Amino acid sequence: MRAAIYARYSTDLQSDASIEDQHRLCLRLIDGNGWQEAETYSDRGLSGASHLRPGYQRLLEDARRNVFDVVVAEGLDRISRDQEHIAAFFKQMRFQGIPIITVAEGEISELHIGLKGTMSSLFLKDLAQKTHRGLEGRVRKGKSAGGITYGYNVVRDMCADGSITTGERRINESQAQIVQRIFQDYSHGLSPRNIASDLNEEGIPGPRGTWGASTIYGNHQRGTGILNNELYIGRLVWNRQRFVKDPNSGKRQAQPNPPEEWVIEDVPDLRIVPDDLWNAVKTRQEKTRNAAISDGIKKLGRTKRARHLFSGMLTCGCCGGGVIQVGKQYYGCSSQRNKGTCDNRLTIKRADLEDRVLSGLKEQLLHPDLIAEFAKAYQEEYNRLAGSIQQERINATRDLAQVERKIAHLIDAISDGMFHASMKDKLTALEARKAELEALIAAASDEPPVLLHPGLSDVYREQVANLTTALRDPSSQAQATSIIRSLLSEIRLVPEDGTYALELVGELAGLLALRAPQNEQSRPEAACSTFCSSQVVAGAGFEPATFRL
Template sequence: MRAAIYARYSTDLQSDASIEDQHRLCLRLIDGNGWQEAETYSDRGLSGASHLRPGYQRLLEDARRNVFDVVVAEGLDRISRDQEHIAAFFKQIRFQGIPIVTVAEGEISELHIGLKGTMSSLFLKDLAQKTHRGLEGRVRKGKSAGGITYGCDVVRDMGADGFTTTGERRINESQAQIVQRIFQDYSHGLSPRNIAAHLNDEGIPGPRGTWGASTIYGNQQRGTGILNNELYFGRLVWNRQRFVKDPNSGKRQAQANPPEEWVIEDVPDLRIVPDDLWNAVKTRQEKTRNAAISDGIKKLGLTKRARHLFSGLLTCGCCGGGVIQVGKQYYGCSAHKNKGTCGNRLTIMRTDLEDRVLYGLKEQLLHPDLIAEFTIAYQEEYNRLAGSIQQERSKTERDLAKLESKIANLINAISDGVFHPSMKEKLTELEARKVEFEGIINSVSDEPPVLLHPGLSDVYREQVANLTTALRDPSSQAKATSIIRSCLSEIRLIPDDGKYAIKLVGELAGLLALGASQNEQSRPGAACSRLCSTALVAGAGFGLCRTIVVLRKFK
């Protein structure tokens, strides 16, 4: 009789030496029956719940080819723990006329298949419940339930009991900076695809080697992806989903759990992204989803991101229609190009438009009145913060005086012979609070705050002068573009003597009101009005640029 040995171990139950141990027991059974060892089939570190095991499949294939006459194993659960699979294995092997003999049960019959198959299935279910219970207990302590999160390192320390700790994590500073950069870039308008491309171009390794759009955006409902991982917000969310094995393919499929089954714990020590940045990303994600789906129909084009600085903001001053690219580098009226309903034939080069707008912005932003307003706003905010700090110090000094009075009273009472054990605990508590108050007071300087740095206005001028450079720099382009586009709602191109007059509409126009002349600011009604738009009209070059202030009653 040619005997085939099958051995298997599962990583969460046994060690690698288990294969050799099983082989030794099976060989002893073979020798006792006078059989001859044919071949050993083994699967290392694979669960018995799956039939997609190389050694197991090779055993079935060789059984069909009559390579052996009997199958020997330590126990029936080594062959499989799935009730359906063990029954199918028994049918196929018996169809070939090959008996199954184990060290634990002897020769296998239909009775063994029914009983052992049921017991193995119950064992797997019980094991899954105990594992889930243990992981939940670990999560409720703020520890990891398994897996590696980008931005955090797994900590392996020796505990007081001599065992290695599990579930501990700490922030990886270098990866945390990349996480913050991803959140900032997305909040400034970059798409996940562009963010991934920039990271790959710079050679920054991702969680799985290279970066992809799905790695960054992920799935919001499942909480996957960098932008959806609440651990970066200091919140550990576990049990969002469960895995169920597909009976046809044998592969695990994720199924969402209801929110009431989620386990949520605060882990502030693992927080990477601040509140404002997290909320900005969530707001943009919500806007993107709302724009993408309406009444079950996808709004094509609404989620398309602007390729250039002012794309999507340009309108024709004649017909009110959109201004689009009519060539690789030129803008023109869409109604004239596509419908012929507008008589505006003028075109303008994209770089010329951007330079003219930015030049006008710089000229207005460098107006002395605007610099003065910036200086005043900075002074007011700085004074407010400095005043609140001084107020906090004064309050702390008053609290410290009351605390020292209580301490003195307790000491006098003890000196007079009045003592109770609770007085010692109270005195220790008061002394600790005294040290805390003294530390707060010492951390606040007695010197009056500097209300304004002498070179602050120069810094402002330098930043405004470098506006064009910042918009051309890839490292700051996303942020600068996002800020400018958020301040403009419309850019009107108005034909004026064969050239375009450019009128800006939006909040930025209100900012430019500070650059208006004193005469205009002192006009009747100017105190209750605000700037609606600013028109930049260029003649022969930027030297003829002038500003037209359009005032509207404040409502």
């Protein structure tokens, strides 16, 4: 048997030799069973709570290609610590006929998945609580809870006992001058966009390489951005927000905490900005926010709702930055416009972009394979509902027989002289129930259900053809737009020969993959004139599909 070894350790603080130690234990198990080592898959410094690990994903891909016959690991928690992911991994391996053997637990069964998965989840929860407690204790001492803020340096000093200090910071004088400059420029009337552009033109490195307007302005409610960081006035604010992992994307999403849970400590030795300059900036920010509100109603440009069909979903194929509206009718690269760090100067008319995407979708959704898939899904759901109706009729018939028996017993008791006032009420209730069940049975048809609507394909074609109309109709526009946006995570605009090629990323691209032959999906060079697959669809929970229009 060909045995694949998987090894992993969680953080960079652990030794890289951990992989070698796990490999040695697994190899001993392989030799003891007379198997042959196929390949070793490893992930270094990656948490088991995430399935987005290169080695783990490569292990799944090779399993689908029958590269090995058995998976060997030191323990089940090395493969994953997430209940959902470990269960999905087990189901995938069982489907491929590949057993999972670990040094700690032996051959993995459903029992191990339930118990060990629960234990791993509890371990992660307990670890998060203890980590949060330790970070809070560090903040209450005026120290950093992690990360580095622009304008400061991390201090690593040797203590008397030989240990290294953690959480200590010192003002970086050169960066502190940039922070003061940003506050002064904004208080004098410059916009964050102009400030960022000036800093980039002067070659001054920002917190993440280049400067952007959002880096400077941030979010005043969450305390993000240079202009909202209270550490610059000697006040350390921690626990403003918490991060929760999205189960669909696997990415962490920030959620604000109530103010009573914030931890605030004064650190006057870290002050960079004087109070008068800070107050001047806060005054201008307040005026700017108030100017965007009329009669208590936020203007359209300030709301979070997307103004157009694909607003906020467009990215530049050159730099990966966002594509924004650069005029009333055109889209362009935000990095090129706001930072000057991208060479992509192409623009595209909003109406043309939307028409290209929608016309391409309509053309591909009308492929016979997708129509067949729609008919299959419709038939399965229809059969399920029809079976449910038939089951309800059977249950009603059974209940009617029980009610009739109870009525007969009551009548027999009354005939024998065992009458009581409560019997009348009970008999009335039973008669009402009998009438209800008889009506339900009479309404149910004895004829077998039609398993497939004869005009189902025509209905599907009509709905697809009306896609653009639905997106323009005010009565259905909001719902149709929401559905389209929920199926697409990103639209990439890739410059090619003076125009844009459009790449769709998300579940909708995975749906369209149903119409592509498997041999075309597996060949990167396979392409067609208007629509091609540039990535193999791995299924739910894996990398999203990408298609080009």
